[in-house]
Amino acid sequence: MIEPRSLQRQSRRLSRLLQFKLGAKGQTLAARHRGVGRYLPHKVRRDLATLEQAETMMGHPKLAMRVDAAKVDAAYRRAHAHLDGVSRHARLKAYLLNVGAVVAFNLVVVATCVILYAKWRGWV
Template identity: 35%
Template sequence: MRDMTGVPIQQMADRVAGLMEERLRVRGQGLAEKLRKGGRLLPRRVRTAAEVLQTGAVMAQNPKMWAQVDQAAVAQAYDTCVRHLGGVDHKDRRKGALIGVLGSIAFSVLVVAVLLGAVLYWRGFI
């Protein structure tokens, strides 16, 4: 395993924050704010890994806390985040959201049509 210092951990956090902005379109300064704003867009294990990375980056800023950073856990968390965010396609996410909205609208129109038909039948018009 490579020897990590505070700067590479911060660089890892910055890289994950950049990927969140690029792939998920989450705005904000730094990983902590992006996790607060867009953490719900990540699966639980990836969100937890990003939180571990953020905690490690904050602890690495203080020389006394640096000794308590679990470097293997931070490296694993970074790999988990990068692996997940690297596979996210924002165009595909947008297309999926549009299909979901159109499906919801179609279902609503179908329910209204069925209810209208039932009321017309019940009133004797059909």
């Protein structure tokens, strides 16, 4: 059986990591997990769901005995390892590169359309 304080400590750590690394909003791990779900790999989302379920089960004495400590600990370690590897700088750089690529593509499309229109009208 896992200690409730240990589980709460793990949840708080992951919640803080979600907030700092991914900018998640919310007060609890569940709320922050819902906010950034699409930015996480499926396995990490599953691990966070395991921790959320264990945290819910710890609120009931009989269900608390059914929590698999090894499974919860493994889920915590995997989620923590992934979130430690996330770099805010790299995410910002990737975002800015994506925006730049979209703007450049749109400029090329607009320029092509203007040139084709000018040719069609006989201006060029």
